[in-house]
Amino acid sequence: MSSRTKARKRALDILYGADLRERPLADALAEEALRATQQPQREGSWPYAREIASGVDEHRAELDALIAEHAHGWTLERMPVLDRAIIRLGAWEILFNDEVPEGVAIAEAVQLASELSTDDSAGFVNGVLSAIAHSR
Template sequence: MSARTKARKRALDMLYAADLREVPVERVLADEAERAAGEPERQASWLYAREIVDGVIDHRAEIDELITSHSRGWTLERMPAIDRAVLRIAVWEIVHNDEVPDGVAISEAVEAVTVLSTDDSAGFVNGLLSAVAGDRS
């Protein structure tokens, strides 16, 4: 597993935990930063995970608007929490991180929901993210 894939998983864990526990993402990020300080072997994944989470925090309104405007018949609140977190990460990568090709962001997101979410999530996430990426072209 690549360092970026590990970082996405780490960012996903933080966003998902904050959502489920109904606490600010910043608090979960601070807790994870303390933990990361004691794990120098995981430094590479921590740096990108933090960049992702900071990016989602900084652009949350825009990201959520893009998700909402491209979802058909689904509000953010109705989506599984894991799907919301995966979508927020992937939309941030598509819109705000030029180092990650759109196809990679989409593929990683689809893989995550295939493993972690409902049977219908992969198609939903793929379609929504493809629409977001298509709008940027």
């Protein structure tokens, strides 16, 4: 597993946990930063995970507006928390990280959904992120 893939999973854990617990993302990031200093074996994935989570936090209103626009028939509140976090992560990579090709961002998000969420989630994530990518 590549270091970026590990970082995405770590960022997803941060985003999902903060959303599920309805706590500020800044608090979850601070907690994870402390954990990163205590677990040097995980140090390689921390910088990009922090970049993703911070980026999602910084651009959340814009990301959520685009997600709501392209998630036909689904409101953000109605989406499963995990799927919402995966889509936010993927949308941030598509829109704000020029180093990651759109196809890679979508494929990585779909893989996370396939591994961690429901049977229908991968298709849903793919559809929403593809629509966001095409709307750029």
